[in-house]
């Protein structure tokens with residue numbers, strides 16, 4: 001790591017800036033002030049007289065709660081030649097940072113969250129990309145799946161070092177689907193086969209949060225802040241994550257990177273989609289309504305526990321980027337403080353000891369969290385100890401219980417108390433799982449659901465003529481509705497993610513070439 005140190009700043013103090021955190025450098029013109037922003041005039045007269053040459057370095061400053069800000073520091077010196085030498089050396093050092101993107105393809109969802117995507121990008125992000133000399137091609141989407149289809153078929157991906165998603169988890173998911181599908185198609189991989197290993201994508205996806213939950217951004221960076229995300233993208237950070245593939249009867253349905261939730265989160269989502277006009281508050285409204293309906297669903301969950309890793313979902317450790325910057329710490333495992341290295345899947349390939357486990361029951365919620373799912377509503381998330389790129393997902397089963405107990409469970413997501421420490425909740429770290437509802441879903445029912453119609457005439461169970469629950473919920477897959485109740489899920493990252501050139505956050509591996517807040521899949 002190179003450090004730029006010493007030199008008398010405008011305040012006569014010394015300053016150290018790591019080259020890897022420099023965004024830009026510009027020379028100041030003594031006669032006519034700063035070339036860019038006229039800040040020269042503001043400098044104390046005394047220092048300008050004593051040191052007539054100067055340059056300004058823009059760099060990343062750590063602010064409160066994982067936030068990053070762009071700061072400027074001006075360095076002064078006596079000789080013009082020396083000043084130029086500094087500027088030139090810094091520029092050379094910046095050019096040598098190959099992990100930084102130079103050309104980006106940006107997709108903005110103008111419809112997500114509070115519909116502020118375009119404004120957020122123009123006002124907060126574009127000026128930083130310009131400062132860092134990053135060229136961009138910006139596409140404002142015109143309809144759902146525009147970004148997915150463009151990435152899958154048309155986009156000239158060779159021209160770019162990364163793609164940027166301005167939106168929420170749904171928009172990120174669209175882009176994941178576009179990129180992953182294209183990569184598999186180009187490499188002849190059949191997505192319909194649940195056993196097939198996916199070929200990793202070479203492009204990373206950066207997220208500028210502009211959605212309703214922004215849990216993928218929050219859970220990886222530690223905050224949903226557009227400026228922080230833009231700076232992570234500029235300095236070339238990367239963060240691989242687990243991707244679950246969801247299949248139904250050997251047909252590929254979707255990928256999931258954050259939450260796959262049946263029951264409570266599925267019903268809440270289905271209700272909230274009809275209230276998009278409310279913006280992010282729709283989730284609270286529909287959450288409250290779904291809480292009151294208190295439906296439970298019968299079925300069988302089978303899962304393959306991840307036996308070859310040491311961490312458990314009940315650990316007190318947290319896996320989140322935003323505090324360890326990967327490519328800046330050299331060497332494998334240097335900063336890995338909470339998963340024992342020799343047990344890492346890279347070194348110990350999955351053994352699947354013990355085989356599948358089967359649990360039958362009545363569930364209020366079945367949630368699979370591939371990452372913590374931390375978000376502003378729940379800063380610790382659905383599964384606080386979930387890891388970002390360990391090839392597992394945390395399967396949380398909430399059995400039928402009273403409304404009061406379910407409320408206690410929900411409330412614990414917002415406090416320091418353990419949401420899993422309740423008799424009706426269990427959590428397992430798994431590699432694969434399957435859910436089969438007790439009653440078979442007919443094709444005609446599925447068709448109706450796929451066409452967006454809610455079916456209320458579902459089979460009424462054991463006790464007719466009562467206010468019992470419907471037979472099926474739907475899955476909430478990263479905020480998108482999956483109408484199929486029966487699904488098979490595999491966490492597909494371990495074999496292909498960790499063996500590639502990717503940088504992995506604290507408990508996973510790290511290789512020198514990439515960086516933390518761009519996602520490599």
Ligand SMILES: CCCCCCCCCCCCC/C=C/[C@@H](O)[C@H](COP(=O)(O)O)NC(=O)CCCCCCCCCCCCCCC
Nearest residue numbers: 168169170211212213214215287291373378410413478479
């Ligand atoms: C009583 C308060 C209880 C608060 C419980 C909070 C639990 C929050 C866990 C959040 C997990 C979020 C997982 C993220 C999923 C996202 O991928 C996905 C898509 O995001 P996008 O819109 O940005 O595209 N988002 C979602 O599915 C939304 C999840 C939001 C959950 C809000 C639940 C609110 C529950 C309110 C219950 C109120 C009961 C009150 C009784 C008096």
Ligand SMILES: Nc1ncnc2c1ncn2[C@@H]1O[C@H](COP(=O)(O)OP(=O)(O)O)[C@@H](O)[C@H]1O
Nearest residue numbers: 112113141142143144167168169170171211212
């Ligand atoms: N231009 C558009 N018009 C309408 N829907 C869009 C557009 N672009 C993307 N979408 C869809 O909007 C939905 C929500 O996007 P997302 O960015 O996740 O916002 P939110 O967090 O508010 O749900 C996604 O299903 C996405 O496919």
Ligand SMILES: [Ca+2]
Nearest residue numbers: 242370387392
């Ligand atoms: Ca994981």
